Amino acid sequence: MLSGSILPLILAVMLAPLMQAVITRTKSVMAGRVGQPLLQPYWDLLKLLRKGAVYSNTTTWIFQMGPAVGLASVILAMALVPFGGLSAPFAFSGDFVLIAYLMGLGRFFTVLAALDTGSSFEGMGASREVTFSALAEPALFLGLAALARQTGLLSLSPVLAAISTVTWMHAAPILSLTLAGLIIVFLAENARIPVDDPTTHLELTMIHEVMVLDHSGPDFAMIQYGAALKMWLFAAIIIGVAAPWHLGNRLIDLGAALGAMLVLGIAAGIIESSMARLRLLRVPQLLLVAIVLSALALAL
């Protein structure tokens, strides 16, 4: 049944919030502030879990179900993602399709929960979310297809295992194109600048955060945690491509991977603090660029 090590899942579950903390920390450092402690996200989650909740009297069970489904689906998706040379707990041919669609499921319910409140703000957020994800999906699939094509394999763990520094030697352009596409998808899916700005809540330009305006207490905790996991997931895939050091020694490999995650987090932070948000109308173009990049990677 278990076709790999359980470790990647455990690491993700434990360290996911940390990555967000790294990004925020980087940003505050760039802004010349001290910034919050690295464990702040965990405290936030605990605090939220201990709070009560306020529900809009418009909402139904959908609203309460949304966060649970969202978190469950992202956790399950995580169970398919390898990390640092360790193959994921589960792997079967075509599993990245399942990953993508589990994300889709989570999104679907988050969107429904947003619409359940009947608030026009959340409606707007939902509308934008589905728009961008509809475009992000082909990009993701083409990227994955490019990797599969490169390695001739149909399951994520083996694919990432098969990518090595050697692969980079002879297929650098393809891999870098794919990587670029995946990074754009990463930014879009995780509502980061330049696509979205996680730090503001009430601008009409908001996408993801505005959908969860009405959530509070444990529900909100689940959403936040789910978001962190999602980011970890994409990050894991990206470093799996970008930093394919498999020296054989499990500990070194893991350490390298974690280091790569750290670097990625810092990089994201730098991007965010050095870049402005794109105008909403430009976002689709960005995603189209991602699609083109991955398609190019396939064509090569």
Next chain:
Amino acid sequence: MIVLLIIIPASAGLAAFFIESDRLRRILLLATASAQTALSLTTWIVSPAPALGGWLAEDALGRLIETLTSVLFLAASFYAVAYLREERRQTHSDFEEGFLFSNAREASFTACLLFFLAAMTLVAVSQQLALLWVAVEATTLASAPLIYFHRHHRSLEATWKYLLICSVGIALALLGIFFLAVAATNPDGTTIPLTVQDLRSNAHHLNVPWFRAAFVLLLVGFGTKMGLAPFHTWLPDAHSEAPSVASALLSGALLNCAFLGILRAQEISVAGGLADFSDKLLLVFGLISMGVAAAFISGQTDYKRMLAYSSVEHMGILAVGVGLGGAAVFGAVLHVINHSLTKAMLFLVAGNFLAAYRTKNSAEVSGALSVLPVSGVLWLVGLLAITGSPPFGPFLSEFTILKAALDHGQIFVAVLYLVLLAIIMAAMAAPALAMAQGTPAADVKAAPQRGLALSVVPAMLGIAVLVMGVYVPPVLTRALREAAHLLG
């Protein structure tokens, strides 16, 4: 026995003139029609002996047409009786222009009906071409008064055109027959008698140029009567102005008789090995007729005219079928039956619509399904059948023709055939559906059809059309094979 088939209706017609009492005359009409049908059905069991030295004889083709005619006539006569009962009033107001008009004497109408039957029967059974010509001309003369039943200027105009154009056409046909006689004259002066049988058996001795000319003349002549474009011009007028029962007979029975004239010529040309020449002509005129029909059906606002043009279309289909030869001929002969039944039904239903809505403009008719449930349903059935959709008879025959066309590699013909059929279907469906469905205009009250026959007769025909679509009796198939065999 054959002679009886002609004598009975003729004498009945003569009698009808002088019978004063309407009841008696109507009974006579029904009785004659029934007797005729019974007699012609018996000819299927005991084939009658030829009469007048073989001039009157029933071959497969003749028997088919003759039986069909008498059956349709039976249906029509029942309908006619009910119809005439409704038309008893002295004066009627015309619904298009509002003037008052009267009908022709019922006596003469009935008499003409019977004469019409006699003449058509003669056409069906006469083997001698000149005699056949005489009979065809007689049908014109007998049916002209039927068209002029309603005494007003439009019907008069229709009658006049019918008379003149058909007479001209028929005259040409006579010339054709004379040409045939010339073609049948051997260099040594001996001549082949003008009976179908002899001409077929000696077809190879015919003088070819004369025969070609003869065939052209016969095609134009009988084609005029049959309603092939561009000789069809009388047809829509006559059908739209005649009382529906007459239209039904004209379309259902008369056209077949004219077609028979052409078929006889075709028999000879096939036997004489000139098929490819005559086939070409038939194909050309068949397709032209379908095209013209398509052109005039699309956007047609008068539903009786629409039906008339559909008759032109189907005559075209018959010509195409015969022109294709082979299995298509079987399809064509089968289509003769299907078209006659369907079209007769449609005209009778149209008559009911006319009575209820008092307009021939399809745009002003709506909700027939709720006003006249039976007629409404039959109208839809008829529409679907006539546009050749299963499970109705015409589909089978039209499909057989199409199959033959493709099997013979006549791709162009097949494609054109299908395209025209599709156009006609689309063009007919729009107004016909709008007539049956929807909500009726407020002023139209559900006119209670007094005469039960007015809805029962078309219903019978409708059932027949359906049956022909799902079951072609073997005996019929055999007869059709035989008939088709005559035409190569």
Next chain:
Amino acid sequence: MSQLINSILILLVLTGFMLLSSSRLAACIRAIAIQGVLLGILAIAVQGRQLSMAGVLLPLSSAMVKGFVLPWMLLRAMREADTVREVEPLISYNLSIIAGTAALGLSLWLGHRLQLSSQLASSLLVPAAFFTSLVGMIVIASRRKALTQVLGYLALENGVYAFGAAVALRLPILVELGILLDVFVGVFVMGIAIFHISREFNHIDADKLQALTDRL
């Protein structure tokens, strides 16, 4: 003998032109009558030696009908409908005559194409007969009055009959009679129709008969 036949045929052609060119209805009717009589003679003439009883009686009767009965009926119809006695063509007389000439040329060509094997008939027969028929059609197509159209029909019929009389010797009596009867009844019915037309429109222009059309 063939001299006689040829001269008859030439006369037939001339009556055809007369029909095309004359402006008075009565004259046209007369032309038709003459044709009827000519045909009778022709029918007898072509039989040459072997004259039979029927062979004489039939042509005579047809000559009677076509030469006298029908013309009389038509004249009567004309009087009843007391209209203008003018022909009132749709095209000028000259044009009709030109059309006629064209028709003649066509008929000659046809006669050249279709040679009669029967040695009795003259080479003029086919052209003359065909020409007469064509004249009939020209008249129908180019004249305004319903009455004139009947005349045209008769001319057409005459042409056909002329041909028949010459070649179809062995057409049985019954058929001959039937044909004759049909022509007679046909014209009779047309006469009735004309009578009704004149009553309906108190005019016998076929122009009036244009209500039924699919013009848009």
Next chain:
Amino acid sequence: MTALLISLLLFGTGAAGSLIFANRGRWPTFIGAGSVIVGSLFGIVPALRVALGAPPQSLRIAWDVPYGSLYFRLDALSAFFLLPIFLICALAALYGAQYLEAYRGRKALAPPWFFLNVLTASMVVVVLAHNAILFLTAWETMALSSFFLVTFEDEKESTRQAGWTYLVASHIGTAFLLVLFVLLSKANGSMDFDRFSASAGAGLLFVLALIGFGTKAGFVPLHVWLPEAHPAAPSHVSAVMSAVMIKTGIYGLLRILTFLGPPQAWWGWTLCAIGLTSGVLGVLLALAQHDLKRLLAYHSVENIGIIALGLGVGMVGLSAGAPFIAIAGFAGALLHVLNHALFKGLLFFGAGNVAHGTHTREIDRMGGLLRRMPGTGATFLIGAAAISGLPPLNGFISEFLIYLASFKGAVSLGASGNVPMLAALSGLALIGGLAAACFAKAFGIVFLGHPRTEDAEGAHEAGLAMLAPGFILAAGCIAIGLFGSAVVRSMAPLISTVTGLSLIPVGQNLAEASNSVARVGYFGAVLIGLATLLSLARRIALSPRRVATAETWGCGYASPSPRMQYTGASFAQPLTEIFAAFLQTHQSFTGLEEFFPQAAEFHTHTDDPYQSYVFRPLFRGISRGMTYLRPLQQGKVQLYVLYIAITLLALLLWQIS
């Protein structure tokens, strides 16, 4: 076979009975609905048996029509298509029995029952027929009976228009089939299927089949009748038409393929292209609709597109000699046929309940229905998730198979084959995203938030007979979602019938594919468990705390009103903006002027581009061209005689010289 004949007999008697007892109150309903249900129960047994590998059965009776024979054959392919037919028709009958009651008194209820029986019977015969004449007769009967069902509410102009479009479309489609069958039978005369052979160029035959059957299936651009007809029909009929009737087009295509021998590569490419266009355009047009049933109708186009993609991928695989790709592709496509039947039936039933409860089909006039129609809402949600291809439901399973096939193709096939594969991949991804967006809109706007109108305010839940079908189908969606692997493995006979590959390799490849499907199933189960666990956890976490309810936070806006909610149109607007080029949406806006603006109005409306830019102009052009001939019929008798004379002379000159 006998069981099937019995069920046909039952349908026949039901049809007759419902007419005979037309004016006996509820009798037609009982007879008509009863016959469909019982007949389906009779028929589904042998269908199931053969579908699961029992040997094919056939029955041939002489039939006295030209070229005709009553030749029925039940093989795996027919059996597989019979299953949804029987299931959906039975449920539709149950549903209709209550749905049509709303019309009692206003309309005659016997005809719809008559035609429903005829429709069911004809669909059954279509998939059983093994003789062209029989097939065509059943095919057209199917079209006609459904036509009469579509025009049930013929007092509406729009309905009549839809009816005409549908009738003409299916008629023209049939014309192509006529040619197709004739050409197939050309080689050896007989019209029986087993005598068919692709003597004429197989390519031509394929194209003919593609057009003829594509019209019924709703391939773009031949789909134009579909978004007209399905909304017009009563909901249970829409369900039957959309869930199973259009699938007979797919059946026909597959059946023909079995005569054409090994497919050529370009057939697969063509199908992929068609699938891509149908899928993307279908879902885009669906996004732009405001009418719930019209939206669903366009989703039928989309799903037919997905099926076509699967078939295309399969064919490319077959022609490239790559069994796994072929088998997975065909399996995905065929499974999607079944799945679409399940969730589309469910959705149309739900839409019917909504229309029934709110007396409108306008999405933007609804809202907050989940509280008023909990049962409908819950089932509709499942259907929505399933049609968007989300795990753990059945829609994902079939799409997963197609993904698997095309990933495999993209990986293993050379440049020759992998272009369609990549097209399928990215197409499926795009379609999936858009479909999710569209159903987020459909469910969210209809069932969630505040009611937008009094109609929605006063909506009421439908009766049991109208709810039960939804629940049954929802159960089906979940079942296939979890236990899909079993279904996939059992499809071996079917796939080998379609592909012509022998049973053993098919079985092996299917087993390989079904391993992944099994994993997906486990994940689905775990997902459900985990989700319930988490929601329990939050319940526990909340239990000691204070849980309050309040207004939705209006971001400080004082007095929000239901009319301020996002509407379906505004929800879809960003996407419709991006793809505006394909949609040609008409907008009308009476803008805000002056300092104290009057009430402003904004309308958007999206016609079917093919309808308004291709077919309508075409038909108009034809009829206009035809009118040029009208002057021929001048009414001048002189002219008419002239026609005769001229034609005669022309003929003589042509023939004699």
